[in-house]
Amino acid sequence: MGNIPPVGRKVTLSDIAAGCDVSRATVSLVLRGSPLVNKHTRARVEEELRRQGYVYNRAAANLRRRTSSSIALVLNDLANPFFAEFAAGVDEVLGDTGFVTLLGSTSESTERELAVLSSLMEHGPAGIILSPAEGSDAQQILSAVGGVTPLLLFNREVSGDVAACDHWDRLFLDNQRGARLATEHLIGQGHKRIAFYGGHLGSSSCRQRRAGYTEAMKAAGLSVEPSWMVECIPNRLDAVAQSEQLFQGKTAPTAAVCYNDAVALGLMLGLHQRGLQPGRDFALTGFDDIAEAAVSAPPLTTLAVTPRDRGRQAAELILQRVKDPSPPPRQTIAPVQLLVRASSCPPPA
Amino acid sequence: MGNIPPVGRKVTLSDIAAGCDVSRATVSLVLRGSPLVNKHTRARVEEELRRQGYVYNRAAANLRRRTSSSIALVLNDLANPFFAEFAAGVDEVLGDTGFVTLLGSTSESTERELAVLSSLMEHGPAGIILSPAEGSDAQQILSAVGGVTPLLLFNREVSGDVAACDHWDRLFLDNQRGARLATEHLIGQGHKRIAFYGGHLGSSSCRQRRAGYTEAMKAAGLSVEPSWMVECIPNRLDAVAQSEQLFQGKTAPTAAVCYNDAVALGLMLGLHQRGLQPGRDFALTGFDDIAEAAVSAPPLTTLAVTPRDRGRQAAELILQRVKDPSPPPRQTIAPVQLLVRASSCPPPA
DNA sequence: CCTCGCCTTTGTAACGATCCAAATGTACCC
DNA sequence: GGGTACATTTGGATCGTTACAAAGGCGAGG
16 A cells, blocks of 8 residues: 655646546546546546545636635624624635635725735635725725625625625624614613714714614604714723713713623723713613623623624625626625613613 | 726736737736836736736636645634634735635534645645644644645644654744743732633643643642642633532632633632632632733733734744745744733732 | 847747547447 | 447646747847
């Protein structure tokens, strides 16, 4: 059973063909499990494949067949647990389908996004899943990816000409409904002065969540003070820093719907610094249900978005589109679920 | 300026050549910025490239040149923020170098790891960065990746025949020193009965951290009760569940060095349930410095491992190896830094 | 006018797989 | 024995790019 040592040059189809005295075409048929080849021949070829340690060259096959076996996954912030979970979900499904994931991380820079997209395009992905950086422009993205490769927009809308990108599929969270549910829940707890805290107006998800909040407030006949709408960078640090602003107006809020969990956890710290105990003196809700939300003090009422499931869904959507590009583009809104925990207490008496 | 509409078929070198009446070879030279081509010709070709919206086909080029422009990144748990940060660091460097990241996530399953590795190998990566699943076998991994492609082992050792894989590069955290530092710090605070809590003996990082702990205890002449060495799945949930075990022995510990931050945060909850307040009645330390560690209640003393820097470093190491495979394999031990916070209080008086 | 060198350009054969039409058996029936 | 059907195998062209050797044009120098 002389094993061929793993030396420099790679083993190709021709080596196998030569090794067991058949044509390259036959070996190729064996590789693809064609029923055409004789049982006995197949066995001989398979033995030779093992013996020489053959590795299929998918790039060569893709070139010849004009196919692709990769999907590009471009994320604005891979380090964010939400997107990490999302990526894990995407990769899970793609892996099972024989596709490989081409990863690209843009660190929220539109410039880098374009660079990453063009670089990935050169590898000819069958499709692209893109969670755009803040401020991404539809026209520019289109010119980077070309009109041919299917693209699924995740999580955020892009700015600019709608016509430029109206053939892209979309997968968004139900931001508006989520924020409305959170707001309604706080109203149900008896709050009347409710703020919307954090996030960037530059991002579509923030605008949508604000819209849900406004909708609920309006429906309940509650008014909103300007000082209750505070923007901040959606991370814990800036959320602490900006929390003062909530209390600058004439009347202080008794509760806040926060842009996301990170912001909510930051606000908790800010409240502590003011001598307020979140979940007793002040109610708040988050968005995302990150791992930490369940175990913070107090545990955070928030909206579960199940990013891993979203990743799986995104992969399935793009695969469908790759399989059949003809149906009209589809926009999918994924539901979110309100998880009530101790942070959303009733107002102090 | 008639723009060619973005129709089905992809634009190739030949289309450009035909479009401006030069040979394919010339276009190829232009693409690669060769100084051979005449300035005037170059301009004409470049104009045509733009006009037709040409996209370089790197797969075809790689096939011809027998090169590769991708690096495989295979992680045992992408959803873990530690690895997500790591991946972001890897991708950052690779992106800057013109390489593309092929992602593979194994969900801590050795079976899936082998499947993912073989699938990625078919795309002919120039190198592989592997953070193995628990229980991975060197021999099996070797047979999946072949002896040719450079591999960098990250974070964990693999079991089995050392000779099988002694030509792999390695990048590990200084687990032993980290745990020793944490233990010494607790000893310095006055603790004598210190436990080592959590982790799986199946993983080499856990064994190394235990070794550091044991080393420090021995050096200080402190003895260790068997009931102070508790295993658990390294997540918050199981850490809560197993925390009872710490107090089953004759003498209860007053402090614990935890396998990692997740475990430490779980133990905090377990302590609360026993009526003990962590950071006052019981001291503990973590490992990793996840975002949450700085803001837990109390803030967690832990070891910073800067996963993003590790990712960058891993990318650089594998790129070096790809560039020149000849130097002998190298093992790199990345330093960790003790961050003292409120959780590591002195023992109660 | 021929030769030489220089600057550009180009035809052709690869890279490793697949497709396709055509060629080889070989079994069976009339 | 010839013809037909069926099962199996195969050469050669091809995917989009690059390497290489060789060719073309052109000015200078002898």
